[in-house]
Amino acid sequence: DAGVTQSPTHLIKTRGQQVTLRCSPKSGHDTVSWYQQALGQGPQFIFQYYEEEERQRGNFPDRFSGHQFPNYSSELNVNALLLGDSALYLCASSSDGQETQYFGPGTRLLVL
Amino acid sequence: LAKTTQPISMDSYEGQEVNITCSHNNIATNDYITWYxxxxxxxxRFIIQGYKTKVTNEVASxxxxxxxxxxxxxxPRVSLSDTAVYYCLVGDMVDTGFQKLVFGTGTRLLVSP
Known part of the structure; x- marks a missing residue:
C-alpha cells in the first residue's frame, strides 16, 4: 500500500517563474492538504482540497493555487515565484472526517 | 499563531525515557492532541493522538x-534514530468540520550514545 507520494523531489526555479508540484494521496484517502515549510520552521498550512474543491485556505497569497483531480491526486501551483518561496512543500492526505493526516516526503523548491 | 508551547530542544542518551511536555491552555472541547x-x-510522521487520559501504541505513550x-x-528507551523534531498539535476544527494542522516550531530532540 503506497503512502503519500510527491513529485518532483527537488526543483530549482528563478524568480518570476511558475511551478507545479504534484501529490498522490494514500490509498483510500480523499482529502489533500498542502503545507509550506521554511528552513527551521514548522509546516504552515496553505490549503486543503476535498471533492475537487478548495475547502479552506491559510494565509497565503493568490499566487498559490491548487487543483484536485477525480482520482484525488492534487497539484500545487505557484506563480511569479519569489526568493521567499524557497521551502519544502509538503502534501498530506486524510480521509474526510478523520483527524489524522499522513504526509509525503515533500518537494524541495529553491528559487534563485 | 501556534496554539501550543513546547521546549525548543532536549538532549538525551540512548536507552533513556524521554518525556516532552506541551502546553495548550486554550484547547477547545472538540480538539484532539496529535504528535508528529x-x-x-x-x-x-504521525506518532500518536489522544483526547484525554492516556494513549499508548507501539511507538510512544x-x-x-x-x-x-x-x-x-x-x-521509552530512545535510540539514536529517535533524533528528530517532535511537534505537538492541537486540532483546529473550523466550521466546515475538518482539521487544519497548526504546527509550532517543535522540540528538537538529540539522542547521544
Whole structure:
C-alpha cells in the first residue's frame, strides 16, 4: 500500500517563474492538504482540497493555487515565484472526517 | 499563531525515557492532541493522538491530564534514530468540520550514545 507520494523531489526555479508540484494521496484517502515549510520552521498550512474543491485556505497569497483531480491526486501551483518561496512543500492526505493526516516526503523548491 | 508551547530542544542518551511536555491552555472541547515526528528533509510522521487520559501504541505513550491544558509525549528507551523534531498539535476544527494542522516550531530532540 503506497503512502503519500510527491513529485518532483527537488526543483530549482528563478524568480518570476511558475511551478507545479504534484501529490498522490494514500490509498483510500480523499482529502489533500498542502503545507509550506521554511528552513527551521514548522509546516504552515496553505490549503486543503476535498471533492475537487478548495475547502479552506491559510494565509497565503493568490499566487498559490491548487487543483484536485477525480482520482484525488492534487497539484500545487505557484506563480511569479519569489526568493521567499524557497521551502519544502509538503502534501498530506486524510480521509474526510478523520483527524489524522499522513504526509509525503515533500518537494524541495529553491528559487534563485 | 501556534496554539501550543513546547521546549525548543532536549538532549538525551540512548536507552533513556524521554518525556516532552506541551502546553495548550486554550484547547477547545472538540480538539484532539496529535504528535508528529520529523526527520530532516522528510515529511512529518504521525506518532500518536489522544483526547484525554492516556494513549499508548507501539511507538510512544501520550499522557493527558483531566484539564487537557497540557500533554506529555513519552518515548521509552530512545535510540539514536529517535533524533528528530517532535511537534505537538492541537486540532483546529473550523466550521466546515475538518482539521487544519497548526504546527509550532517543535522540540528538537538529540539522542547521544
Amino acid at each position: 515526528q520529523q526527520f530532516p528533509s522528510q515529511g512529518p 501520550l499522557f493527558i491530564p483531566a484539564d487537557r491544558k497540557s500533554s506529555t509525549l513519552s518515548l
